Amino acid sequence: MRSFNTACTLAESDRQKSVEAGSANLQTIYWHRELPPLAATLVAEDVVEAVSGRVPGAVARRDAVWTRCHQDLMTQASQRLHQEIERLGGCYAHVLEETVDCRHDAATAESWLAGRFRYILFA
Secondary structure (H helix, E strand, O other), X not given: OOOOHHHHHHXXXXXXHHHHOOOOOOOOEEEOOOOOOOOOOEEEEEEEEEEOOOEEOOOOOOOHHHHHXXXXXXXXXXXXXXXXXXXXXXXXXXXXXXXXXXXXXXXXXEEEEEEEXXXXXXX
């Protein structure tokens, strides 16, 4: 497998300049219509899965419990994407597609959201 450390080193130097300038949030995950930098090189396409925390009862779409579970799911998905970027030696991930399903465990009367996120890894 080709090493992408050079491209990431450049990104890391940009990140350091950004931190020194007072802006610590250099974007590494791009959702749907957002595009990564033009200089980024496509590496691979992959999928990550994430789940939200479990809640008692049913999750009705668009209620307060759904919103809380969806926020937790998106936080978990972002963490998984950051882990994959680092593990695979990339610099950016561009999420192309997401699928969110509601899951229910009748034995415990708990529900949660499960998501599948298809993304492209860039160096």
